[in-house]
Amino acid sequence: MSGVSGSDTCPNCGAEMDTYLDSKPFENVSGECYGCGFFYYTVAEQMCLEGLNEGRKERGLKPLKKLPKVSKLMKHYIKKEAS
Numbered sequence: 569m570s571g572v573s574g575s576d577t578c579p580n581c582g583a584e585m586d587t588y589l590d591s592k593p594f595e596n597v598s599g600e601c602y603g604c605g606f607f608y609y610t611v612a613e614q615m616c617l618e619g620l621n622e623g624r625k626e627r628g629l630k631p632l633k634k635l636p637k638v639s640k641l642m643k644h645y646i647k648k649e650a651s
C-alpha cells in the first residue's frame with residue numbers, strides 16, 4: 569500500500585470520514601464514515617465476454633473468442649473488491 573490516507577466531510581451526516589487514495593496500479597479511492605456508516609470504494613472488475621465484444625464492436629475492434637487473461641496483480645484487486 570502506497571496510497572494517501574486523509575479525511576473528508578461525510579456527504580450524508582457531516583461527520584469527518586476516513587478517505588484513502590491510491591494511484592497505482594490504477595486510480596483507487598475509498599472512504600468510510602463512522603458517524604453513519606456511509607462508505608464508497610472503487611470497483612475493479614472484468615467485463616464478461618459478451619459485454620466486452622459489444623463494446624469492441626462499437627469501437628470498430630474485432631470480437632474476441634475468449635476473455636483475455638487477467639494478471640495475477642489485477643486478480644488480487646478484482647477479488648478483493650468483488651467479495
Ligand SMILES: [Zn+2]
Nearest residue numbers: 578581601604
Ligand atoms: Zn456519515
